[in-house]
Amino acid sequence: MKQLHCLCVALVLFTLTSTVAFAQSSTTVSGSVTNNKTKEALSAVSVTIKGGTAGTFTDDKGNFKFTTTQKPPFTLIISSVGYAPKEVAFDGSTVSVGLETNFVLGEEVVVAASRVPERILESPVxxxxxxxxxxxxxxxxxxxxxxxxxxxxxxTTSSLTFKTISTRGFNSSGNLRLNQIMDGMDNQAPGLNFAVGSIIGLTELDVDNVELLAGASSALYGPGGMNGTLLINSKNPFKYQGLSFQIKTGVNHIDGKQRDPAAFNDWNVRWAQKISEKWAFKIGASFTQATDWVGNDKRNFQTAAGGDRTTGQVIAGDRSDPAYDGVNVYGDETNFSAFPAGLNTFKTFAQNAVAPLFPGPYQPALANIIASIPATQNVSRTGYDEKDVISPLTVNVKLTGALHYKITDNLEASIAANYGIGNTVYTGLGRYSLKNFRIGQYKFELKSKNWYVRAYTTQEDAGDSYNASAATQYFNEKVKPSSVWFGQYTQAYLTNRLGGASDAMAHAAARAVADAGRPTGNLLDNPIFNQVISTPISKGGGLFVDKTSLYMYEGQYNLTDALGLAKSGTEFLVGGNYKEYRLNSEGTLFADTAGKIKIAETGVYGQLSQKVFNDVLKLTVSGRYDKNENFAGRFTPRASAVIKVAENQNIRVSYQQAYRFPSTQNQWIKLNVGAATLLGGLPQLRNYVFGSAPVYDVRTNAPATFGEFKPETATSYEIGYKGLIGKKLLLDVYGYTASYDNFIGGTNVYQIVGGAAKVYQVSTNSTGKVTTRGYGVSLDYLLPQNFTIGANFYSDEISDIPTGFVTFFNTPKYRTNITFGNTGFGPDKRLGFSLVYRWQDSFYYEGTFGAGDLPSVITFDGQISYKFPATKSILKIGATNMFNRYYTNGFGNAQIGGLYYASFAFNVF
Structure with missing residues (x-):
């Protein structure tokens, strides 16, 4: 904060001196811009001097004003997306301009594909x-x-406000193969390792645009860009000004199947103001409150050997099964496997620990009863439904602010802060209740036309978050230790069998005896459960403490103008970054009981582009080198070509490599989750935990061996076509193939500690290599009278899977989206509507929480709207999943129903 204070003081002093100098000789340019047909004021319209850099944007009332040292007469260029640009002669008087609408598909400019602005039609990927x-x-x-x-x-939807996006396969809750960058800042929680989506960061009213770069992107965006990069960019306060707000309210759970009908509220506000030609600021806030969806999959799940849920499976049976382990039932993961060798099955426990307690005359009958018990028979403790251990209240508060200062027409400085806090649910190895979870991101940036430097920090605090699966197991232990519970259960079972009860009846009676006095209902009202979820995992509770932080310093310079390359069709840029993680979980998540653990990464990159044959062909090569202090350095190249086959018709081909370093958890985690302890893959950590005692593979019982722990890599080839036909039809087609090596996963091993097996899941690289391939096609068509229709269809599949290899591909083979809408019809074209149809195929989902088949999904979303042009406001009524067909897109995740809403937004267009 001291550094930021010094920067602010320096900016103020610079402003005072530069303002005095600038005021000595300047020309004021002012005016207004309207829609030539409707006469409504147009905001965020660019007004610049032709051939120069001086300019501004119209405010929320359509007015503009700026000063320049250039003397009139000169020409102004007035431009805005959706309108034909216009040149206006300025002679010193006030300007009044009307623009004609001229919406053309494919006119968008994107930055993500090459880190430089380019038409989306000409993107190389x-x-x-x-x-x-x-x-x-x-x-x-x-x-x-x-x-x-x-x-x-x-x-993948873990809960109402926690959603994870993926491209080209390997979908999961908390995707580590897709970079998510919000206003230049990595949106990943540095300790928990998942991108936090919209939990923190920009409010809806402050989002200018979103760009999604599908496929490998490490060559420009570094580790994590295995399958794509998402850039979310905010509105600049110099361009988008005024007070805006949005009130959205609705209802979900309308059928009462999961919970009682409940209100949904989402409120947003943004205020941006240009104080002078030099200064502008913006502040924003949002508040979301709702009753969450719930995971209520009651199917019976059978965990694989060593407590491995990844290779487990859904089996027949319900709560009457003595070994019942419900997918979204927690606490029933505890069974006889926790007992020392010789007592770790129901049969051996009955024979060796309980049967000897009966008088001698019963022994012959008991021997026959025990002999009839299958060796595979297991018994689990009674669990609790998700609705009883996780609060249904979802709350999310976001605060944002930024101060911008124009040092010159070409150089802008800014200080920005994003802060978010709330409650949500995330699916990992268990279901995690993220309670009072908070993240703050704070950034200083200097940005010019051709270069930028920025420094930011991400500060994470897990708050009161807990692992619901582990917490419920610990709660059961506090209410009644397993040694007592299983003893009572087994004794009651044998007693009932001796009394002539059937096996099923004896099991039911035994559970009733062992569960006597067991708390029921909502455990969040139970003081013992609240004690458990308030106790750190390292001390036998469910709470995980995580105050990990990230510090990032990066810069980029487009040297094209400096080197005079533009005239030859050449473009050259370079960049680099330094980042440092500071792990701080107080021993609850990482092996950091002795203090914070630091991890440093450094990266540099460059890109060279060349247009040849009169701009018919554009060739681009990129390369990046990154070094993590715990791993060998990695170089990743990218090469692409864009061939102009006709006006607005381009073919693209590309070759890319990508990689990701093991995450902070992959490296340093040491977390007891009940059935096993998750352990990072760094050799120094393994040696510290295992010592000299032997370690065995749970599947083979052979001594475990660990190879070199290294980054995961991918190589991708893509060909595509994007073209605008008749200015009405935008067509995009692509096909790709990619191969992946050194998958980062987990190996289950065990050690014998105190006569019992202690299971660890250690982060390791898989030796298998897999191939993925896919294709996609989309079209957008402009119909008469402002009607639009769009459709896309895409497919991804995986092959060459080694036997027994778990890929976590988690992607339907076929998916499609169809949209239909109108941006303005009826009286004064104030009415609008939009419909979205979405379908995805059924598929088999593999996750650390469990694995199983997911059925196909069909949803319909829709809304109607009415505009109030005088106040630039919109009234909307809509619904997502409007037919309320519950679906799940990740194993063990929440089941999503319909949500119905109405909203009013002021000053938003």
């Missing part, structure tokens, strides 16, 4: 874009949800 206009028109309760409608995108 597959890229998708969402504008602020798309956000206003889409039937969604949150701007982040709109990404799920894009071609090639998959969504």
């Amino acid at each position: 597959s890229i998708e874009r969402i504008s602020s206009a798309n956000i206003r028109q889409s039937p969604a309760t949150n701007y982040y949800d709109i990404v799920g409608n894009l071609k090639g995108v998959d969504v």
